[in-house]
Amino acid sequence: xxxxxxxxxxxxxxxxxxxxxxxxxxxxxxxxxxxxxxxxxxxxxxxxxxxxxxxxxxxxxxxxxxxxxxxxxxxxxxxxxxxxxxxxxxxxxxxxxxxxxxxxxxxxxxxxxxxxxxxxxxxxxxxxxxxxxxxxxxxxxxxxxxxxxxxxxxxxxxxxxxxxxxxxxxxxxxxxxxxxxxxxxxxxxxxxxxxxxxxxxxxxxxxxxxxxxxxxxxxxxxxxxxxxxxxxxxxxxxxxxxxxxxxxxxxxxxxxxxxxxxxxxxx
Amino acid sequence: xxxxxxxxxxxxxxxxxxxxxxxxxxxxxxxxxxxxxxxxxxxxxxxxxxxxxxxxxxxxxxxxxxxxxxxxxxxxxxxxxxxxxxxxxxxxxxxxxxxxxxxxxxxxxxxxxxxxxxxxxxxxxxxxxxxxxxxxxxxxxxxxxxxxxxxxxxxxxxxxxxxxxxxxxxxxxxxxxxxxxxxxxxxxxxxxxxxxxxxxxxxxxxxxxxxxxxxxxxxxxxxxxxxxxxxxxxxxxxxxxxxxxxxxxxxxxxxxxxxxxxxxxx
Ligand SMILES: Nc1ncnc2c1ncn2[C@@H]1O[C@H](COP(=O)(O)OP(=O)(O)OP(=O)(O)O)[C@@H](O)[C@H]1O
Ligand SMILES: [Mg+2]
Numbered sequence: 001x002x003x004x005x006x007x008x009x010x011x012x013x014x015x016x017x018x019x020x021x022x023x024x025x026x027x028x029x030x031x032x033x034x035x036x037x038x039x040x041x042x043x044x045x046x047x048x049x050x051x052x053x054x055x056x057x058x059x060x061x062x063x064x065x066x067x068x069x070x071x072x073x074x075x076x077x078x079x080x081x082x083x084x085x086x087x088x089x090x091x092x093x094x095x096x097x098x099x100x101x102x103x104x105x106x107x108x109x110x111x112x113x114x115x116x117x118x119x120x121x122x123x124x125x126x127x128x129x130x131x132x133x134x135x136x137x138x139x140x141x142x143x144x145x146x147x148x149x150x151x152x153x154x155x156x157x158x159x160x161x162x163x164x165x166x167x168x169x170x171x172x173x174x175x176x177x178x179x180x181x182x183x184x185x186x187x188x189x190x191x192x193x194x195x196x197x198x199x200x201x202x203x204x205x206x207x208x209x210x211x212x213x214x215x216x217x218x219x220x221x222x223x224x225x226x227x228x229x230x231x232x233x234x235x236x237x238x239x240x241x242x243x244x245x246x247x248x249x250x251x252x253x254x255x256x257x258x259x260x261x262x263x264x265x266x267x
Numbered sequence: 268x269x270x271x272x273x274x275x276x277x278x279x280x281x282x283x284x285x286x287x288x289x290x291x292x293x294x295x296x297x298x299x300x301x302x303x304x305x306x307x308x309x310x311x312x313x314x315x316x317x318x319x320x321x322x323x324x325x326x327x328x329x330x331x332x333x334x335x336x337x338x339x340x341x342x343x344x345x346x347x348x349x350x351x352x353x354x355x356x357x358x359x360x361x362x363x364x365x366x367x368x369x370x371x372x373x374x375x376x377x378x379x380x381x382x383x384x385x386x387x388x389x390x391x392x393x394x395x396x397x398x399x400x401x402x403x404x405x406x407x408x409x410x411x412x413x414x415x416x417x418x419x420x421x422x423x424x425x426x427x428x429x430x431x432x433x434x435x436x437x438x439x440x441x442x443x444x445x446x447x448x449x450x451x452x453x454x455x456x457x458x459x460x461x462x463x464x465x466x467x468x469x470x471x472x473x474x475x476x477x478x479x480x481x482x483x484x485x486x487x488x489x490x491x492x493x494x495x496x497x498x499x500x501x502x503x504x505x506x507x508x509x510x511x512x513x514x515x516x517x518x519x520x521x522x523x524x525x526x527x528x529x530x531x532x533x
Contacts, residue, residue, distance in 0.1 A: 136380040141397035
């Protein structure tokens with residue numbers, strides 16, 4: 001095969017993929033639009049919303065805790081020698097505190113939830129679509145979009161910030177453990193220093209973007225599951241592509257959030 | 268077609284002498300077309316379902332039976348044509364009226380479609396969420412759920428999950444869920460497919476009992492000739508996307524048209 005035809009084929013497949021990507025973004029935006037239309041109109045499915053919140057929190061808590069702890073621990077262990085070299089080890093709580101709260105905590109937790117929650121929603125709704133459970137809901141007088149989709153997106157939007165705060169605290173605790181063992185800093189001193197170092201400029205943007213992380217994770221999971229293709233293969237694809245797309249969008253949201261808050265705080 | 272489409276002279280007049288000759292259509296389908304891309308599934312399908320009858324629709328796998336039945340309850344929209352259920356044209360209804368109408372239509376899905384994250388009780392209570400007022404707002408739904416379960420002979424399963432039930436039990440629970448709102452029309456999408464002959468017979472028996480007990484009109488989709496023989500008052504053969512032949516079981520089974528014969532060959 002000649003080099004030109006290979007280049008051509010790679011080129012045309014790239015064009016195809018780009019097309020597919022933009023079509024998906026368009027459909028996802030339409031789906032989001034439908035969510036905003038339905039979320040404010042009755043009937044509201046409060047019981048299902050609470051059940052979803054509880055399940056999501058319950059399922060992700062341990063995972064978020066363990067990862068947070070390890071991240072805090074490892075980060076402190078890795079940066080400690082450098083700070084010691086510069087005689088700046090007393091800045092440790094400030095540095096870890098700010099980096100965890102502003103960036104690492106939210107993004108790591110969101111990525112874990114993209115893997116855990118978005119794939120779960122994708123698989124669950126996908127199998128409900130394939131086995132006609134969504135159709136059965138529709139004919140029994142319950143709007144499945146409200147009952148399944150709206151509740152899940154609202155639940156992820158509300159739960160992600162809570163999970164992120166939880167993950168941040170555990171990560172800081174992991175970092176404090178290292179400082180306590182290696183640097184003889186008491187937990188109280190460590191946490192006092194961290195909270196002194198954190199300003200509104202760190203906490204507010206981080207909190208705002210947590211809501212958006214939750215929103216895109218729920219949105220993508222529901223979107224992929226709700227429009228899952230027929231057959232059991234469709235369910236697998238829905239779960240898988242939900243994780244990929246949700247993780248990608250977490251980074252996109254993060255980029256936009258950092259960009260916007262940067263402008264905002266420079267004013 | 269008769270001039271006034273709401274009345275109808277039964278084709279098989281001798282066999283149904285005790286039935287009134289003028290019958291009211293509860294479902295009317297006229298010239299319905301539906302395609303998926305190049306796949307033309309329904310090509311001008313016509314059909315009526317009359318009050319109190321058991322109408323069997325037969326067709327090959329993939330001939331569009333499920334598509335047709337989904338159009339009846341607004342789960343799919345036909346590309347063109349006219350569908351009327353209990354005097355209301357489906358395509359023109361708003362969400363509220365459509366939901367109201369749907370509470371009078373029971374739909375038994377091909378794969379049972381039980382909600383697998385809910386218990387049997389919650390499955391049966393689900394249709395009651397929106398349509399309680401129809402049954403006079405009983406605060407305790409347990410009695411209703413039990414009645415529906417007793418109808419299908421599965422009272423003991425009330426607290427089980429669908430995953431703990433066999434295929435035949437699932438089908439019966441799904442039937443109970445369909446019956447809980449006491450629908451006037453029941454649409455069965457292959458009620459006996461995937462079941463052994465004995466369980467299939469039980470389901471057919473149940474369907475007949477329900478029809479007698481609640482005087483429902485039933486549309487039954489099946490490829491099971493035995494099922495059709497037992498239950499059909501009238502049959503429609505869906506071939507090439509149209510109502511290819513229509514009549515009683517005896518009439519159709521004696522037909523010499525090769526496409527019709529194919530259905531009855533053993
Ligand atoms: N949502 C859909 N999108 C695209 N094509 C579809 C869709 N639903 C059905 N079809 C196509 O329509 C045709 C008829 O499907 P349908 O499910 O109505 O068949 P059926 O008569 O019910 O068959 P079976 O007896 O196997 O259930 C099939 O060729 C199917 O591929
Ligand atoms: Mg079918």
